[in-house]
Amino acid sequence: MMDADNRPFAIRHYSPAQLREALKRMYLIRRFEEGAEDSYTRGMIHGTMHLSIGQEASAMATCMELTDDDKITSNHRGHGHCIAKGADVGRMFAEFFGKETGYCHGRGGSMHIADVKTGNLGANGIVGGGLPIAVGAALSAKRLGKSDVTVCFFGDGANNEGAFHESLNIASVWKLPVIFVCENNGYGMSTSTARSTAVPHIAQRAAAYAMPGTTVDGNDFSAVSEALHIAIARARAGDGPSLVENLTYRWRGHSKSDRNRYRTKEEIEAWMAKDPIARFRAELIAHGVLDEAGADAIASQAVADVQKGIEFAKASAAPDLSEVTRYVYAEAAL
């Protein structure tokens, strides 16, 4: 919401340095994913990947008030979450290239990207897989007497898994400090929410589990950060979980094998015109947080960071083939 001077929440609430860093990380997410896409085309990345281009405000604004002690669980579309939570793009590229210096030592790849040290408990190959885990992390915080919160990222498609419903119910009855963040991009793979989900908005599901549910424009950085500010405060105060639904859109196909037969060109272009990064940048300039030159400098820095990251990853060593079974169990126990 705007104040009397027409300043949105984020501009009032965060310092210019924080806002500039947020813009930087949003650019970094975009350039990272473009770099990953390009590396994939060149055959440097194996398998598949799910790009979040177009959803950067949702990832970044959600993580604004999280510290490294706060946890997130992420999903298959998790590159943005990982960078927003503070990961280093060099180690991310290294993981995508299957290198030992990668966050998962080359064992996980894009779909399992994680950075446990910055509180990212991992992307997930299983739709809905992270939901109960987030509730468990919130249980730990509560029992161990910490003020940490857990943010659980998931998609609109995941809200039809049993794990979603069981997790929200448990979190509510145990009043746990977890925020369920649904990134509703309108589709689970090819299936629209209208065809898969009995309610028009995922946030309506919150009523069934007696927690607050809010739907926001997920491409509006400020709106997302405000919704999370409220939900995080509630969680830290011990008042229990919330559900926040960020309405957004993925510009790219679901994965590398999507032929886009279920969306129109017009729909995709209409959403591309609502670029969350361009919008946030314009907002920061309009409110005097930075000028065009300052924004351009931030954008170029992201390009340089990505280039450096790719170089680091390329130069890194691959895992030793004799270590296929390493990390299956704790080393000391063997």
Next chain:
Amino acid sequence: MNVQSNPVTASDTNARVLSYAEAIREAMAIAMQADPTVILMGEDIGVYGGAFQVTLDLIDRFGPERVMDTPISELGGAGVAVGAALTGLKPIFEFQFSDFAMLAMEQIVNQAAKLRYMLGGEAAVPVVFRMPSGSGTGAAAQHSQSIEAWFGHVPGLKVLQPSTPEDAKGMLLAALADPDPVMIFEHKLLYKTKGHVPEGSYLTPIGKALVRRTGSDLTIVAGSIMLHRALEAAEKLATDGINVEVIDLRSIRPIDRDTILTSVRKTGKLLVVYEGVKAYGVGAEISAMVAESDAFDYLDAPILRLGAADAPVPYNPDLERASVPQVDTIEAAARRLVRREV
């Protein structure tokens, strides 16, 4: 691909060439044409055509009432298929990846497999589960598993593993004709492979293994993609005068005891190759079956198993490749076995 065709249909010499995916699609279309109670259910099987394009255009031919995109709800979706099968429909339920069947274990194992028995034979669950499986696609630990042996442990289920387009079609039609729940593990790397496929409807018998290559020195039992690797290894071994008999397992439950034991009695050596984790797998069952039979007396070397490493499937492509049997590892194991260096 160098695979001897199925003697049941080998007379059909003018058979067309189709891919494994096309053969499965053709089976579904034939069944849907012939029987209005056959329906397809699964995630993104409609306009998307399925994650591996197996259902491709079936929605255009049969409409969304019969080619049903489910929400991302494996437990619910598979369970609805079980309930529909119990009451007059014949659903073919596609798990997008076989790994996701773990979200539906309750309905598969506690319900579908047991209903007929628990109800004293008064009920039937003629459901078919399609299970795209296996490694080699870089999809890492949660999208690359080979879990067929898990279901071999469940009485009430039938578990199949086609290695050729011809069998992929015939097994799906046989599964539909079968009054009990059948799970068909389709290998993702085989979808684009081609082979002769007879026209029209035919049933590949459930529970029958097939000798794909005859030999006298050693028996290799392998299914799915491992059959092809075993055949390739056998060709190489043949150049050194080692004659390998290669059996396509095809059916994990029921298992074709006779074909395997007959071969072992002839060759006296057995190597079982499978993509699932070696421990507690298909190889354990087959080895024990031989050890418990008269064929044991014919063995002149220990039985060998080759399976996946004792780890989840890794992402890195070289690690991934190293984690499951390949042509060279099969060849090396066979050589050790004939030299009795085990």
